[in-house]
Amino acid sequence: MAEILVLVDHVDGAVRKTTFELLTIARRLGEPSAVLVGAGFDVAKDALAQYGAEKIYRVDSAEVTDYLVAPTAEVLAALVASAAPGAVLISSSPEGKEIAARLAIKTGSGLLTDAVDVQAGEGGTVHTTQSVFAGGYMVQATVTKGTPIVTIKPNSVAPEAVSGAAVDQQVEISISQGAKTARITDSQPRAASGRPELTEAAIVVSGGRGTAGDFSKVEEFADSLGAAVGASRAAVDAGWYPHSSQVGQTGKEVSPQLYVAAGISGAIQHRAGMQTSKTIIAVNKDAEAPIFELVDFGVVGDLFTVLPQATKALNATKA
Amino acid sequence: MLAERLGLPQVTLASELTVTGGTVTIRRDGDLASVTITASLPAVVSVTDQINEPRYPSFKGIMAAKKKPVQTWSLADLGIDPGSVGLAGAWTKVKSFAKRPPRAVGQIVTDEGEGGTKLAEFLSAQKFI
Numbered sequence: 001m002a003e004i005l006v007l008v009d010h011v012d013g014a015v016r017k018t019t020f021e022l023l024t025i026a027r028r029l030g031e032p033s034a035v036l037v038g039a040g041f042d043v044a045k046d047a048l049a050q051y052g053a054e055k056i057y058r059v060d061s062a063e064v065t066d067y068l069v070a071p072t073a074e075v076l077a078a079l080v081a082s083a084a085p086g087a088v089l090i091s092s093s094p095e096g097k098e099i100a101a102r103l104a105i106k107t108g109s110g111l112l113t114d115a116v117d118v119q120a121g122e123g124g125t126v127h128t129t130q131s132v133f134a135g136g137y138m139v140q141a142t143v144t145k146g147t148p149i150v151t152i153k154p155n156s157v158a159p160e161a162v163s164g165a166a167v168d169q170q171v172e173i174s175i176s177q178g179a180k181t182a183r184i185t186d187s188q189p190r191a192a193s194g195r196p197e198l199t200e201a202a203i204v205v206s207g208g209r210g211t212a213g214d215f216s217k218v219e220e221f222a223d224s225l226g227a228a229v230g231a232s233r234a235a236v237d238a239g240w241y242p243h244s245s246q247v248g249q250t251g252k253e254v255s256p257q258l259y260v261a262a263g264i265s266g267a268i269q270h271r272a273g274m275q276t277s278k279t280i281i282a283v284n285k286d287a288e289a290p291i292f293e294l295v296d297f298g299v300v301g302d303l304f305t306v307l308p309q310a311t312k313a314l315n316a317t318k319a
Numbered sequence: 320m321l322a323e324r325l326g327l328p329q330v331t332l333a334s335e336l337t338v339t340g341g342t343v344t345i346r347r348d349g350d351l352a353s354v355t356i357t358a359s360l361p362a363v364v365s366v367t368d369q370i371n372e373p374r375y376p377s378f379k380g381i382m383a384a385k386k387k388p389v390q391t392w393s394l395a396d397l398g399i400d401p402g403s404v405g406l407a408g409a410w411t412k413v414k415s416f417a418k419r420p421p422r423a424v425g426q427i428v429t430d431e432g433e434g435g436t437k438l439a440e441f442l443s444a445q446k447f448i
Contacts, residue, residue, distance in 0.1 A: 011351075026407065039343040068328075070328065081448065094332055098329060102320070104320065104410075105323040106323060109410065110410030110411040124417065131419070135421055137418055137419060138419055139413055139415075140416065141413045142414060143411050144412050146412075158372040178326055178335065179377065182358040184355065184356055185357050186355035187352045187354050188352055189351060190350075190352055190353070198350070203447065211372055225448065230321070231402070236383045242348075257447075277336065283438070290429055293424060294422055296425035296426075296428075297394075297425050297428075298425070298427035299427075299435075299438055300430065300434075301430025305435065307435065309434065309436055310439045312441075313435065314439050314442065315434050317443060319448060
């Protein structure tokens with residue numbers, strides 16, 4: 001069976017959920033081998049084994065971790081050359097896509113980005129499904145040259161816990177001088193909200209102009225569901241929520257199990273960021289708001305009365 | 320990909336950018352942190368819409384634009400083999416595509432004092448809690 005390389009997305013060994021999704025997809029295509037760049041092997045090992053990694057290639061040297069993107073691409077290129085995998089799967093984060101792009105050129109391979117599904121084709125090929133044009137069209141594509149390199153969006157598949165051998169393979173590699181230039185020289189961490197990350201969350205609750213700057217009811221409702229909080233462009237431009245929370249054409253694209261839009265009219269640019277969500281709910285005072293064209297359930301009403309009432313009912317059910 | 324072909328560093332998603340000497344420094348506002356990234360020049364750089372407010376063209380600028388030269392190159396001018404570019408030279412292939420079917424609109428209720436309760440009932444019925 002072909003080996004499938006999966007680049008692990010982690011912070012000091014704490015593996016992100018998207019990696020478990022990639023391992024699950026990798027199992028459809030062949031035998032998953034995780035590639036762990038940076039410190040944290042002891043922390044990551046069990047989690048990677050639990051989701052099916054048969055092997056873990058690991059590289060932890062300052063040469064690789066001190067510099068952005070290019071050294072990781074070199075590590076992957078070396079593994080592609082030595083292991084001849086059936087495909088390389090990388091998460092569709094901005095950094096993931098840059099690594100995938102450099103890797104594609106290094107190995108002379110076709111690259112497919114932002115896949116929402118990957119299936120095995122005949123003869124070891126790989127077929128992807130991509131959602132394009134703000135979710136308006138679905139495209140089936142395949143790689144015709146080299147080793148297929150695919151970046152995959154979060155929430156594309158439910159991760160399956162399946163035990164893997166997770167054999168440790170330390171990788172020795174020296175990085176070229178040219179790869180060692182772009183580096184992070186300072187970092188100002190944001191205060192952690194304690195809520196899930198927006199693009200990975202199973203449930204997203206967003207607030208818009210209708211909040212008039214007060215997101216408290218949106219946040220309490222989100223917390224009763226364990227959801228991430230998003231914002232429309234109007235809310236971000238008004239300074240009520242940061243740009244990193246913006247859902248829409250010039251913000252993030254999310255596709256959670258449930259998306260709740262509160263006080264958001266549903267202009268096309270916002271819809272572009274959320275209309276592939278599995279279930280959509282809206283709360284808006286305006287019965288004519290375009291958002292109601294998308295909903296599985298909608299409430300025409302004031303979010304300042306509807307959301308607290310719903311929050312109370314949900315918390316009572318959970319108790 | 321461009322940076323890789325040129326053998327240059329890439330410094331992307333900049334909300335702020337400065338150049339001093341032979342170094343470019345940017346601020347990138349990520350989800351978990353705002354980071355400062357530096358690289359030596361030349362580099363491939365990309366910016367987000369947070370980077371600045373673009374200038375508006377002046378009337379003089381618009382008139383001058385009509386006289387600016389536009390250079391056109393053919394593949395032969397750039398020494399590019401036609402077989403290696405375009406649809407024939409692509410490294411990926413679209414097999415098919417389809418328009419996503421429109422969503423059927425579900426239930427819409429008007430809040431007359433019970434809107435929030437009905438919302439919670441829908442969520443319970445759909446097993447979201």
